[in-house]
Amino acid sequence: MTGQVRTVDGRVAGRRGQETRQKLLDCLREMLSTSPYRDVKVIDVARMAGTSPATFYQYFPDVEGAVLEIAEEMAEDSGGLKELVDGKSWAGKTGFTTSEELVDGFLAFWRKNDAILRVVTLGAAEGDKRFFKIRMKVLNSVAGPLTEAVKANQAKTDKSVDPAAVSGSLVSLLASAAEHSKAFTSWGVKVKDLKPNLALQVYLGVTGKKPPK
Amino acid sequence: MTGQVRTVDGRVAGRRGQETRQKLLDCLREMLSTSPYRDVKVIDVARMAGTSPATFYQYFPDVEGAVLEIAEEMAEDSGGLKELVDGKSWAGKTGFTTSEELVDGFLAFWRKNDAILRVVTLGAAEGDKRFFKIRMKVLNSVAGPLTEAVKANQAKTDKSVDPAAVSGSLVSLLASAAEHSKAFTSWGVKVKDLKPNLALQVYLGVTGKKPPK
DNA sequence: AACTTGTCCTGTCATGCCGTCAGCTTACCG
DNA sequence: CGGTAAGCTGACGGCATGACAGGACAAGTT
Numbered sequence: 001m002t003g004q005v006r007t008v009d010g011r012v013a014g015r016r017g018q019e020t021r022q023k024l025l026d027c028l029r030e031m032l033s034t035s036p037y038r039d040v041k042v043i044d045v046a047r048m049a050g051t052s053p054a055t056f057y058q059y060f061p062d063v064e065g066a067v068l069e070i071a072e073e074m075a076e077d078s079g080g081l082k083e084l085v086d087g088k089s090w091a092g093k094t095g096f097t098t099s100e101e102l103v104d105g106f107l108a109f110w111r112k113n114d115a116i117l118r119v120v121t122l123g124a125a126e127g128d129k130r131f132f133k134i135r136m137k138v139l140n141s142v143a144g145p146l147t148e149a150v151k152a153n154q155a156k157t158d159k160s161v162d163p164a165a166v167s168g169s170l171v172s173l174l175a176s177a178a179e180h181s182k183a184f185t186s187w188g189v190k191v192k193d194l195k196p197n198l199a200l201q202v203y204l205g206v207t208g209k210k211p212p213k
Numbered sequence: 214m215t216g217q218v219r220t221v222d223g224r225v226a227g228r229r230g231q232e233t234r235q236k237l238l239d240c241l242r243e244m245l246s247t248s249p250y251r252d253v254k255v256i257d258v259a260r261m262a263g264t265s266p267a268t269f270y271q272y273f274p275d276v277e278g279a280v281l282e283i284a285e286e287m288a289e290d291s292g293g294l295k296e297l298v299d300g301k302s303w304a305g306k307t308g309f310t311t312s313e314e315l316v317d318g319f320l321a322f323w324r325k326n327d328a329i330l331r332v333v334t335l336g337a338a339e340g341d342k343r344f345f346k347i348r349m350k351v352l353n354s355v356a357g358p359l360t361e362a363v364k365a366n367q368a369k370t371d372k373s374v375d376p377a378a379v380s381g382s383l384v385s386l387l388a389s390a391a392e393h394s395k396a397f398t399s400w401g402v403k404v405k406d407l408k409p410n411l412a413l414q415v416y417l418g419v420t421g422k423k424p425p426k
Numbered sequence: 427a428a429c430t431t432g433t434c435c436t437g438t439c440a441t442g443c444c445g446t447c448a449g450c451t452t453a454c455c456g
Numbered sequence: 457c458g459g460t461a462a463g464c465t466g467a468c469g470g471c472a473t474g475a476c477a478g479g480a481c482a483a484g485t486t
Contacts (some may be wrong), residue, residue: 016482041471043471053473061474
């Protein structure tokens with residue numbers, strides 16, 4: 001699917017080359033999760049990978065370019081989030097379990113890709129189309145199926161609210177909560193209580209009803 | 214209230230000095246809204262302010278330090294958001310108007326401080342306590358009074374949900390929507406429709422009821 | 427084993443930003 | 457008018473960036 005891996009100057013990378021390239025990406029990932037984005041320097045990444053800055057520039061145009069690479073990889077990975085909603089039931093107690101599992105899975109994914117998602121979020125907010133697209137791909141893997149679920153459950157009641165808006169709000173909320181869970185802690189909401197609360201919101205949003213006890 | 218403005222090396226700044234300082238801050242603000250945060254350089258800010266880099270370092274330890282200054286100024290300003298909730302009624306049609314005005318005011322504030330809030334959000338997500346504190350101050354100016362509102366309106370019905378969690382979720386949602394309104398557009402939610410939808414969510418969250426038509 | 431070929435890495439260099447300092451200019455005051 | 461403190465900048469060592477050419481290396485060929 002992806003074409004051959006190429007260096008900046010157009011050569012095709014061989015086995016050894018791909019290894020160093022990957023090592024650089026791994027080190028950059030590590031770097032991103034330990035230093036502020038603004039302070040991540042090419043020379044540090046190169047040093048950590050046991051190579052020279054020049055090598056880095058052979059494979060990536062700059063730090064941002066390499067970050068995009070990592071982000072795209074992660075976006076591919078986010079496809080798995082679809083299964084948290086697709087074909088799930090929203091009726092009664094089962095429905096609330098669906099909601100709980102969705103919240104759980106989403107938060108886990110975000111936590112796992114914490115550092116890179118921070119940068120993607122920043123880039124998207126700054127208006128960079130490439131980062132925006134990647135962010136949408138991640139969010140859509142949940143928002144897409146979720147919109148369908150809202151539509152299906154809403155037909156029975158009223159049509160006053162836009163399913164896309166509801167689903168979008170819920171996903172935004174989840175993303176925000178994942179990125180800033182500390183904020184909730186400072187509001188006196190314990191990490192333990194955060195998940196049930198979010199699950200409740202999601203259930204309410206999708207079904208329009210209060211959950212069964 | 215704030216002590217005398219001082220230079221990095223401890224001198225007190227006079228009238229002229231404060232002017233340059235302010236000009237530097239203004240230029241930095243401008244810079245932040247036109248360039249990616251990662252690419253904002255001291256030398257560019259200085260050039261734009263018609264001064265030299267050395268002058269910048271006389272008043273701020275580094276770019277981050279100056280950004281914090283701007284952010285704190287904005288946080289002070291956010292106190293006005295309290296009035297969007299404090300002493301407002303949540304009953305009936307008036308309640309929905311309250312909700313609409315809150316959404317409107319919050320989005321306006323965020324849009325106005327767009328660029329600086331992006332950086333604050335990033336800093337908070339990266340675990341920087343100074344940025345986190347500032348972000349909480351802004352969010353709390355709404356979340357605080359809102360929690361009270363939720364408490365007051367919930368006493369009449371059930372106590373199953375934590376008011377702080379509800380209010381926190383709503384504020385998080387608003388912040389997320391403000392920062393990434395483009396995402397909603399790409400979900401097919403027009404900017405015009407976004408506000409009413411958010412207002413609906415807020416009203417629902419606070420009162421637990423559907424709004425009167 | 428010597429040779430060939432194409433991939434891979436790095437030494438080096440020019441450029442530009444960072445952050446600091448000494449020292450010059452300006453403003454204020456007695 | 458001289459003293460004092462504020463205000464600004466030129467200049468400098470240090471480091472990151474980004475480009476290039478040439479050497480190291482692996483793998484196959486003779």
